[in-house]
Amino acid sequence: xxxxxxxxISWGIExxxxxxxxxxxQQFSSREDIYNTSIIAFAATLFTHPLAWESNQILIPHMGxxxxxxxxxxFVAIAEGILYxxxxxxxxxxxxFLSIIANVNSFLGGLLIYKLLQQ
Numbered sequence: 001x002x003x004x005x006x007x008x009i010s011w012g013i014e015x016x017x018x019x020x021x022x023x024x025x026q027q028f029s030s031r032e033d034i035y036n037t038s039i040i041a042f043a044a045t046l047f048t049h050p051l052a053w054e055s056n057q058i059l060i061p062h063m064g065x066x067x068x069x070x071x072x073x074x075f076v077a078i079a080e081g082i083l084y085x086x087x088x089x090x091x092x093x094x095x096x097f098l099s100i101i102a103n104v105n106s107f108l109g110g111l112l113i114y115k116l117l118q119q
Contacts, residue, residue, distance in 0.1 A: 001113075001114050001117065003049075003050070003053050006049070006053065006110060007045070007046070007049045007050075009106070009109065009110045009113055010045050010049055010106045010110065011042060011045055013102075013105050013106040013109045013110070014041055014045050014102040014103070014105070014106045015038055015041045015042060015045075017101060017102045017105045017106070018037060018038075018040075018041035018084075018098060018102050019034065019037060019038060019041070021097075021098055021101050021102070022037050022088075022098065025094060025097075025098075026090075026094075036087075036088075037088060040083065040084065040087045040088055041102070043083070044079075044080040044083040044084065044099075045080070045106075047079070047080075047083070048076045048079050048080055051075075051076075051079075052072050052073075052075075052076050055072050055075075056068060056072055059071070059072070069107070073103055073104075073107060076099075076103055077096065077099045077100050077103050078096070078099075080099040080102070080103065081095045081096035081098070081099035081100070082095070083095075084098050084099055
């Protein structure tokens with residue numbers, strides 16, 4: 001899988017998950033709120049994805065898959081949670097929850113798509 005395809009898959013999963021989770025945990029008062037949330041989810045993934053991709057490439061010879069994934073995804077979830085807290089004006093707990101939900105879904109969905117593409 002290429003980095004671009006992985007990024008597109010991440011956007012395709014994370015943006016809807018962020019929107020759905022946000023809609024369930026807070027009320028959107030306008031279309032602008034939905035638009036802004038989409039843009040922040042897009043930007044957060046754009047910021048963290050290349051860092052996660054490169055970190056994975058660097059750590060492959062040094063760590064097993066599970067430890068590598070746990071380490072990288074933890075940093076990604078924290079970084080995106082901080083971005084959500086700042087730009088979506090959520091508390092840190094809601095922001096971290098939102099980031100974890102989006103990234104777990106993105107990772108598992110991406111892994112499934114990767115496995116399907118290899119068949």
